[in-house]
Amino acid sequence: MPSIRAPASKQTATLLVAVKCRPLTEVEQRQSRNIIQFVDKKNVVVLDPDLSKDYLDRIQNRTKEKRYCFDHVLGPECTNADVYKSVCSTIAGVIQGLNATVFAYGSTGSGKTYTMVGTRKDPGLMVLSLNTIFELIKKDKCSDKIEVSCSYLEVYNEVIYDLLEKSSGHLELREDPEHGIVVAGLRSIKVQSTDRILELLNLGNSRRKTESTEANATSSRSHAMLEISVKRKQKNQHLNQILSGKLALVDLAGSERASETNSGGHKLRDGANINRSLLALANCINALGKHQKKGLAYVPYRNSKLTRILKDGLSGNSQTVMIATISPADDQYHHTVNTLKYADRAKEIKTHVHKNIGIIDTHVADYQKMIDNLQMEVFHLRKELSDKESQVSVKPVEKASDDEIPWLNALSHETSENVQERINLQKALFELEETNLRNRIELQRLDDAIIRDEVGLKFLRTR
Numbered sequence: 001m002p003s004i005r006a007p008a009s010k011q012t013a014t015l016l017v018a019v020k021c022r023p024l025t026e027v028e029q030r031q032s033r034n035i036i037q038f039v040d041k042k043n044v045v046v047l048d049p050d051l052s053k054d055y056l057d058r059i060q061n062r063t064k065e066k067r068y069c070f071d072h073v074l075g076p077e078c079t080n081a082d083v084y085k086s087v088c089s090t091i092a093g094v095i096q097g098l099n100a101t102v103f104a105y106g107s108t109g110s111g112k113t114y115t116m117v118g119t120r121k122d123p124g125l126m127v128l129s130l131n132t133i134f135e136l137i138k139k140d141k142c143s144d145k146i147e148v149s150c151s152y153l154e155v156y157n158e159v160i161y162d163l164l165e166k167s168s169g170h171l172e173l174r175e176d177p178e179h180g181i182v183v184a185g186l187r188s189i190k191v192q193s194t195d196r197i198l199e200l201l202n203l204g205n206s207r208r209k210t211e212s213t214e215a216n217a218t219s220s221r222s223h224a225m226l227e228i229s230v231k232r233k234q235k236n237q238h239l240n241q242i243l244s245g246k247l248a249l250v251d252l253a254g255s256e257r258a259s260e261t262n263s264g265g266h267k268l269r270d271g272a273n274i275n276r277s278l279l280a281l282a283n284c285i286n287a288l289g290k291h292q293k294k295g296l297a298y299v300p301y302r303n304s305k306l307t308r309i310l311k312d313g314l315s316g317n318s319q320t321v322m323i324a325t326i327s328p329a330d331d332q333y334h335h336t337v338n339t340l341k342y343a344d345r346a347k348e349i350k351t352h353v354h355k356n357i358g359i360i361d362t363h364v365a366d367y368q369k370m371i372d373n374l375q376m377e378v379f380h381l382r383k384e385l386s387d388k389e390s391q392v393s394v395k396p397v398e399k400a401s402d403d404e405i406p407w408l409n410a411l412s413h414e415t416s417e418n419v420q421e422r423i424n425l426q427k428a429l430f431e432l433e434e435t436n437l438r439n440r441i442e443l444q445r446l447d448d449a450i451i452r453d454e455v456g457l458k459f460l461r462t463r
């Protein structure tokens with residue numbers, strides 16, 4: 001396993017928020033009115049669904065009309081490829097060791113699954129980002145070894161299931177000191193092409209819990225997360241480095257009111273759990289939004305499995321995109337405004353992005369060998385440096401006669417070359433000493449770990 005080093009540099013990123021409004025469905029076209037107006041590519045207006053309000057109400061601010069501004073707003077005519085274009089800048093970093101999270105948030109039937117998974121004719125963000133990752137890997141010119149693997153999970157009724165396992169049991173979350181929150185026992189499958197991931201994606205989707213509700217014929221009753229992890233093994237003269245980037249694509253279940261979905265029994269319980277985790281997510285978004293405005297605030301990540309899984313995407317090491325999906329129908333006014341209210345708060349959220357750089361486990365003996373080689377190199381460089389220095393001070397100049405001038409010119413040229421070479425050697429020496437020092441620290445760390453293990457073993461044996 002690679003050990004993750006402290007990041008070299010962190011960059012603060014702001015959560016990117018895009019709003020996608022789906023078209024009216026056939027039924028809605030007959031029964032509902034469109035209340036969404038797109039002012040431009042960033043501004044959207046939700047009209048008051050009450051048509052009886054007149055001009056006077058409007059100018060006296062008595063209407064429920066609301067105006068919002070986001071990074072991108074996309075109307076019903078936009079395809080998933082258009083949505084993808086506006087958020088794809090976050091995806092490319094994944095093959096360079098950065099983390100990215102894309103999640104769709106919105107009420108039941110607003111188009112989350114359509115945006116994330118899509119259809120054959122209009123593939124969703126999961127498929128489009130996978131295409132990008134494999135295209136980038138194909139175009140990559142360096143000789144690094146790149147490995148792609150994927151996992152797919154769902155959170156249903158506050159229990160985590162592996163969608164890539166036929167009869168997955170309940171999985172638990174574990175806090176790992178190096179990798180943060182991990183799902184213990186989740187299957188991660190190595191893949192070599194988009195087609196293979198699509199196969200796994202379809203398989204996972206077929207296992208996902210869906211129900212027909214009054215609000216949506218194929219309503220997702222669980223939150224699903226597809227995670228693509230890209231490991232790039234870099235080899236240089238002295239170090240075996242590994243860059244590991246992750247892309248998490250999340251299709252949340254829809255928030256809903258029991259009365260609207262006309263549910264009872266287990267459907268009612270599903271709904272309550274879905275709402276509970278979405279409420280926890282909304283509370284985290286609220287707290288994080290305040291946190292940016294007024295200083296530190298408590299963020300209740302631990303209130304649901306969903307928020308614990310999304311913790312990194314919401315405030316940790318990740319470039320994050322929120323796609324807020326809305327319906328244009330007037331009877332969805334409250335849901336639409338609610339979704340846009342949270343999306344508006346999410347604009348304030350900041351994350352801290354840095355590359356995940358690890359060192360591939362190297363045996364202690366290999367480190368010793370590396371240190372020996374580096375010490376030999378340092379010795380040779382020192383010797384070369386002192387030889388050059390003695391050469392420069394060989395011939396004292398007394399008086400320059402005419403026939404000595406070419407010789408003096410040559411000497412001056414040689415001196416400046418020697419000085420340059422000395423500088424280069426000095427630089428190389430510094431670099432080698434630095435690498436040497438890093439290796440010693442790693443060696444010390446490994447020694448400490450061995451001692452700790454031995455003490456642990458002794459303790460166990462004496463019990």
Ligand SMILES: Nc1ncnc2c1ncn2[C@@H]1O[C@H](COP(=O)(O)OP(=O)(O)OP(=O)(O)O)[C@@H](O)[C@H]1O
Binds near residue numbers: 021025111218221254
């Ligand atoms: N951009 C779109 N273009 C055409 N149809 C769409 C679009 N977005 C959504 N739809 C249609 O709207 C309906 C609901 O969409 P979808 O199932 O994606 O909603 P959802 O938000 O995932 O709902 P739930 O939370 O209940 O799972 C579907 O019939 C889907 O085909």
